[in-house]
Amino acid sequence: MATTCTALSVASMAGGARACLFSHLPRTIAKTNISTTSIVSSKWIYSSKMGLNPLQREYAINKTVHTRKLQVRAARTESQGVSLGFRAPSFELPEPLTGKTWKLEDFEPYPALLVMFICNHCPFVKHLKKDIVKLTNFYMKKGLAVVAISSNSVATHPQDGPELMAEDAKILSYPFPYLYDELQEVARDFGAVCTPEFFLFKKECHIIVN
Numbered sequence: 001m002a003t004t005c006t007a008l009s010v011a012s013m014a015g016g017a018r019a020c021l022f023s024h025l026p027r028t029i030a031k032t033n034i035s036t037t038s039i040v041s042s043k044w045i046y047s048s049k050m051g052l053n054p055l056q057r058e059y060a061i062n063k064t065v066h067t068r069k070l071q072v073r074a075a076r077t078e079s080q081g082v083s084l085g086f087r088a089p090s091f092e093l094p095e096p097l098t099g100k101t102w103k104l105e106d107f108e109p110y111p112a113l114l115v116m117f118i119c120n121h122c123p124f125v126k127h128l129k130k131d132i133v134k135l136t137n138f139y140m141k142k143g144l145a146v147v148a149i150s151s152n153s154v155a156t157h158p159q160d161g162p163e164l165m166a167e168d169a170k171i172l173s174y175p176f177p178y179l180y181d182e183l184q185e186v187a188r189d190f191g192a193v194c195t196p197e198f199f200l201f202k203k204e205c206h207i208i209v210n
Contacts, residue, residue, distance in 0.1 A: 091149075096169075112143070120165060125195055
């Protein structure tokens with residue numbers, strides 16, 4: 001039986017929607033400043049009374065004091081987000097670190113699922129990696145399921161290939177599976193266009209309390 005997930009939110013953690021554009025899309029190079037952006041709703045059940053979801057709130061508390069601007073050169077594109085009621089697309093992807101193949105249905109026992117589109121080389125992801133590990137460790141203990149997906153082409157970014165993905169996951173002790181979307185089909189299904197991009201889903205008939 002397929003998992004039914006209704007979107008809570010989606011976010012790009014880079015100035016506006018200025019983040020690393022997936023290498024299968026056209027690129028416009030621009031200097032950007034790292035900052036957080038607002039979250040647009042995606043596929044599990046969304047509560048408009050919540051305000052920031054727990055991941056956003058924790059991130060904001062930890063990062064609002066950080067005011068130094070970091071200039072980098074990165075591709076610029078706008079995350080389109082997804083509408084309320086959007087359902088998590090099915091996927092079946094390998095995890096380079098373990099060789100295991102993961103499906104959306106593997107996360108069915110959990111009340112909520114965070115899908116992160118990240119990669120190895122993106123400067124924005126590098127800036128957030130330790131915080132991502134810290135936050136996911138915290139919320140996974142509370143029942144959140146988490147999965148990360150890399151959809152970059154190794155033709156343009158060999159550092160984002162499966163071997164180095166496995167190395168990165170091992171070095172940083174990722175508590176979540178880090179999957180390889182070689183054909184970039186899963187990124188297209190989710191509407192993900194840059195890194196990092198976060199989709200938070202909740203199964204129907206469950207409520208997230210503030």
